[in-house]
Amino acid sequence: MKTPGLTKLRGSVTVTVRGEQLEQFINALAKEQIEVWNLTPISVDHMRMEIVVADYFRLRPLLKRTGSRAHVDGRAGLPFFWNQMYRRKWFLIGFLLFCAGMFCLTSLVWDVEVKGNVKLNKEDILQTAREEGIYPFQWTFRMPDQDKLSKDMTRRLPGTSWVGVSRSGTKVTIEVVEAAQPKNTELLSPRHLISKADAVVTHIFAERGQPEVGIHDRVRKGSVLITGQQGDLSVVAQGEVRGIVWHEYDIESPLVRKEFVYTGEKKEKGYLYFGNTAIQVWGYGKVSYDKMQTLTRLDPLTWRSWKLPIGWMSENILEATEIETQQTMEQAAARGMEGAKLDIKVKNGADAVVLKQKILHEKSDNGKVYMKVLFEVEQNIAEELPIVHHQGE
Incomplete structure (x- = not known):
């Protein structure tokens, strides 16, 4: 029999039936119009089938009439999923709160960097940026358009020919190009x-x-x-x-020339990092190499063109040895x-x-x-x- 429609939404169970009157049991199912599918005989008195959850509770009188027994081997579908989620509701609530917290953290400006200033005071540039709406813990979606920020800051900062504002993730970079000043001729003796x-x-x-x-x-x-x-x-x-x-x-x-080379032996470690904090996930154990070099690689989470302050950090610890060449x-x-x-x-x-x-x-x-x-x-x-x-x- 074909699988009925919407079984994922209605929920289904895999049932093993044992008894000496399995043929009468199957005829009774057909008479009661109970839909089953994937009916597989295992032995003379042993078979397996799948049935909708609602129809499973109609099996009891048929089992009693034919002297058979049923055992549930598996459960599938939305009702069981929600039941499982309900039993783990605190975990689900914590996960949702974590996602909400991460969304909030990644939607804030955490750092404002100033580049290119030589004569202009950094504090004056940051104060002007604050007045324009650029400062730590500001919501990124409340920041004005970057082109408008650039024009306004160029106008308000004397001694600049151009001010560029760019954002990468939670970091805002203000790049300053100072106006050219006439060179002072150095007086030489x-x-x-x-x-x-x-x-x-x-x-x-x-x-x-x-x-x-x-x-x-x-x-x-x-x-x-x-x-x-x-x-x-x-x-x-x-x-x-x-x-x-x-x-x-x-x-x-x-x-005799001495140099360090890699032996090919290595140990790998993996970490989840959040900002400047890293939590080791795997690769525990003591490293017993006498000489070694550690190579670190960061793989941050990205959204569009932004790099988030969380991601995966891997460490490769390579064993090295000293060789001598005559x-x-x-x-x-x-x-x-x-x-x-x-x-x-x-x-x-x-x-x-x-x-x-x-x-x-x-x-x-x-x-x-x-x-x-x-x-x-x-x-x-x-x-x-x-x-x-x-x-x-």
């Missing part, structure tokens, strides 16, 4: 440009002042490269001077050279160029390579020296 190291000049450009040396000239530390003294007039010498400088380095490089003298020496060249750029500017390198001495001892290396470097060699006028001059 008269000065020379002198050499900061012994060098051979390779390039000289005097923007202001008089060059005192030429290309290929050898200069000593402290020599005047561009003078700011032009007759009785003192000026601020400006320009660029590059030269070849020699740097001597004592390099130590180990023959290097040849050539490999260790090359790594030492790279370190020295990097140090040259750090100390003398990113535009410093290593032209040549010469190993003056090299030996291997106690698991290390020792080298004395002379580097030929083209770099900026100019530094400032104020012109001091003595009294009476």
Whole structure:
């Protein structure tokens, strides 16, 4: 027999019937016009069927007449669902209150951030925003239109060329673009440009002042490269001077290279987070790794383009180990050279160029390579020296 209509709404039960007169029982069902479906014989005196809840209570006289017994194996449908919900009404009420609370919390402004201000006081910007209706614990749906806010705040904040207001979830960001101010010309004292190291000049450009040396000239530390003294007039010498400088380095490089690598073993932990509070859900247990690294990933709940302050946080704890790699003298020496060249750029500017390198001495001892290396470097060699006028001059 086909399943009657609206059984989900009316409710149904799965019934197992036992008895020696099952055939008479089925005939009685048909005579009383009781609808059953999915009738399945299990044995000679044993069958299973489904029946509407209202008709189940009409079975008692038929069971008594045929000497059969019935046992309910399963229940389905809306009546049982509501009955189950009623028994758990406090849980349902708590869940509804939780949803209502989360809706309220996510409909409030929790944080107002100001970006881009340099000269304008942050408190003045926040006060103007408050007067326009932007402040913590304000309902987001009560905020004015963002374009209107931007125009009004730009008009009310002197010294701004544009103010942008944007909202992401419970956070409002006020981005300020300050109006350009005329630059104040810095007053500089008269000065020379002198050499900061012994060098051979390779390039000289005097923007202001008089060059005192030429290309290929050898200069000593402290020599005047561009003078700011032009007759009785003192000026601020400006320009660029590059030269070849020699740097001597004592390099130590180990023959055994140590580095950390992942072993592939890891432990995962999962958390539910609410703002700055996280509750661990799974992944309990002590982590027994000697060396490890923890990678954290946040997956917040989103609604449209807003990120809510709740979501899932996962942690991957990766086991690491230290491995040692034996290097040849050539490999260790090359790594030492790279370190020295990097140090040259750090100390003398990113535009410093290593032209040549010469190993003056090299030996291997106690698991290390020792080298004395002379580097030929083209770099900026100019530094400032104020012109001091003595009294009476």
